[in-house]
Amino acid sequence: xxxxxxxxxxxxxxxxxxxxxxxxxxxxxxxxxxxxxxxxxxxxxxxxxxxxxxxxxxxxxxxxxxxxxxxxxxxxxxxxxxxxxxxxxxxxxxxxxxxxxxxxxxxxxxxxxxxxxxxxxxxxxxxxxxxxxxxxxxxxxxxxxxxxxxxxxxxxxxxxxxxxxxxxxxxxxxxxxxxxxxxxxxxxxxxxxxxxxxxxxxxxxxxxxxxxxxxxxxxxxxxxxxxxxxxxxxxxxxxxxxxxxxxxxxxxxxxxxxxxxxx
Amino acid sequence: xxxxxxxxxxxxxxxxxxxxxxxxxxxxxxxxxxxxxxxxxxxxxxxxxxxxxxxxxxxxxxxxxxxxxxxxxxxxxxxxxxxxxxxxxxxxxxxxxxxxxxxxxxxxxxxxxxxxxxxxxxxxxxxxxxxxxxxxxxxxxxxxxxxxxxxxxxxxxxxxxxxxxxxxxxxxxxxxxxxxxxxxxxxxxxxxxxxxxxxxxxxxxxxxxxxxxxxxxxxxxxxxxxxxxxxxxxxxxxxxxxxxxxxxxxxxxxxxxxxxxxxxxxxxxxxxxxxxxxxxxxxxxxxxxxxx
Numbered sequence: 001x002x003x004x005x006x007x008x009x010x011x012x013x014x015x016x017x018x019x020x021x022x023x024x025x026x027x028x029x030x031x032x033x034x035x036x037x038x039x040x041x042x043x044x045x046x047x048x049x050x051x052x053x054x055x056x057x058x059x060x061x062x063x064x065x066x067x068x069x070x071x072x073x074x075x076x077x078x079x080x081x082x083x084x085x086x087x088x089x090x091x092x093x094x095x096x097x098x099x100x101x102x103x104x105x106x107x108x109x110x111x112x113x114x115x116x117x118x119x120x121x122x123x124x125x126x127x128x129x130x131x132x133x134x135x136x137x138x139x140x141x142x143x144x145x146x147x148x149x150x151x152x153x154x155x156x157x158x159x160x161x162x163x164x165x166x167x168x169x170x171x172x173x174x175x176x177x178x179x180x181x182x183x184x185x186x187x188x189x190x191x192x193x194x195x196x197x198x199x200x201x202x203x204x205x206x207x208x209x210x211x212x213x214x215x216x217x218x219x220x221x222x223x224x225x226x227x228x229x230x231x232x233x234x235x236x237x238x239x240x241x242x243x244x245x246x247x248x249x250x251x252x253x254x255x256x257x258x259x260x261x262x263x
Numbered sequence: 264x265x266x267x268x269x270x271x272x273x274x275x276x277x278x279x280x281x282x283x284x285x286x287x288x289x290x291x292x293x294x295x296x297x298x299x300x301x302x303x304x305x306x307x308x309x310x311x312x313x314x315x316x317x318x319x320x321x322x323x324x325x326x327x328x329x330x331x332x333x334x335x336x337x338x339x340x341x342x343x344x345x346x347x348x349x350x351x352x353x354x355x356x357x358x359x360x361x362x363x364x365x366x367x368x369x370x371x372x373x374x375x376x377x378x379x380x381x382x383x384x385x386x387x388x389x390x391x392x393x394x395x396x397x398x399x400x401x402x403x404x405x406x407x408x409x410x411x412x413x414x415x416x417x418x419x420x421x422x423x424x425x426x427x428x429x430x431x432x433x434x435x436x437x438x439x440x441x442x443x444x445x446x447x448x449x450x451x452x453x454x455x456x457x458x459x460x461x462x463x464x465x466x467x468x469x470x471x472x473x474x475x476x477x478x479x480x481x482x483x484x485x486x487x488x489x490x491x492x493x494x495x496x497x498x499x500x501x502x503x504x505x506x507x508x509x510x511x512x513x514x515x516x517x518x519x520x521x522x523x524x525x526x527x528x529x530x531x532x533x534x535x536x537x538x539x540x541x542x543x544x545x546x547x548x549x550x551x552x553x554x555x
Contacts, residue, residue, distance in 0.1 A: 100467070102467075143460075144492065146433060152432055196468070
């Protein structure tokens with residue numbers, strides 16, 4: 001599927017009547033069947049390590065039992081509808097929890113230095129059955145992880161790995177991942193090693209970028225000596241807004257404890 | 264005694280109207296106490312826990328009702344001060360008789376202040392495990408997983424150890440995995456960690472780990488520890504054990520049964536076992552004097 005076609009995936013509406021619709025996006029394979037007053041979903045994930053594609057086509061049979069599904073962590077769902085339509089649309093959505101990204105190798109940010117790195121995170125596929133009835137599934141299954149103290153003062157997040165690229169030209173542009181530019185300013189006199197970073201996904205919006213969905217840029221000012229970190233959500237101009245944020249941050253600023261941001 | 268307790272002419276003092284008035288005061292007091300307690304619970308519903316709401320609600324009810332009760336008694340012509348004096352002597356006697364109840368009551372107040380658990384938490388006390396369904400003045404009630412009712416005096420909770428299984432949001436699952444001595448332990452550890460990393464319900468942080476813990480009598484024992492959400496503990500533990508068994512079967516890794524090697528002496532080979540029908544082997548064995 002070409003880049004423009006991949007982007008059109010999000011803006012296309014599908015008419016599902018006689019034959020089930022099969023959607024393959026990232027690691028997720030989803031089959032949707034239209035029946036009398038209900039929608040039926042069958043889904044599973046298989047790890048493809050960012051090699052997965054983005055496609056939709058009609059198939060002949062709907063898998064009725066979990067054993068006929070492939071992959072791991074599969075599921076079947078039935079959604080009852082008061083008023084049935086036969087049209088579906090798909091929306092991209094960011095994660096419903098913060099995403100903790102871990103660079104494949106730790107990154108050292110020298111004292112009094114500022115860098116910009118590019119982090120991508122998988123999207124959630126939001127299936128719109130009607131204006132009010134939706135269902136979300138992650139295109140890549142992320143592990144649970146915890147940021148903060150294990151005795152309770154922390155937050156349940158998703159865990160992911162990232163190359164944390166500093167060069168935009170090296171980015172792998174995938175239609176099912178969203179890119180977040182993160183500017184990190186180390187204002188202390190000590191070097192800082194980035195091993196983990198929490199991206200506040202529920203507070204970010206999605207915009208249509210150049211062959212890639214993007215979010216607002218983040219600006220993090222940190223002082224590792226004082227254990228302080230302030231995350232500021234920037235603004236995006238000149239790009240079409242696709243999905244609003246799940247939560248609103250006051251004045252675009254999130255003040256996190258050090259443990260919830262990096263540790 | 265009658266002179267101290269009532270006005271000189273008891274028959275005159277206690278008339279039907281007075282009794283009715285006292286009853287009306289009692290009823291009004293009951294209604295007022297009930298309404299006050301209910302109003303307090305509604306006003307503080309989001310600020311206090313269910314336990315605190317219940318306890319303070321009851322205290323407010325009893326305090327207001329006691330005031331109306333004293334007023335009703337006064338209406339009937341009894342002198343409150345004298346009654347309180349007599350009650351003081353009675354209290355001392357009752358105090359000795361109700362030491363345990365008083366201890367439970369005071370223990371309940373300490374538990375209220377310390378807040379080691381709340382309604383809905385799962386406790387393990389003295390071998391009993393159950394969900395806390397109510398925290399009362401004298402005792403705490405649990406409901407066990409098989410739907411039994413357990414009453415635990417507050418005094419017992421204050422003076423002995425108990426475990427709150429649901430205090431923190433995360434729990435660590437420790438699995439003991441035994442493999443045969445002939446297995447490559449590095450490969451086993453690698454497979455176990457890969458399995459855990461592919462399971463989304465296992466937390467990335469705190470990180471899972473796998474260590475060799477002992478050389479057992481029949482197997483080499485490893486401990487696989489993973490962190491997960493508290494509410495998924497039982498299901499995740501079971502699913503992990505199933506996945507470990509499946510992975511070991513796929514890779515031909517043996518989980519040994521307990522076994523015993525028999526030796527007839529330190530200088531001899533192990534006793535050989537033959538199937539019936541292997542005559543050539545049997546005749547060789549019988550020449551050596553080995554029974555079959």
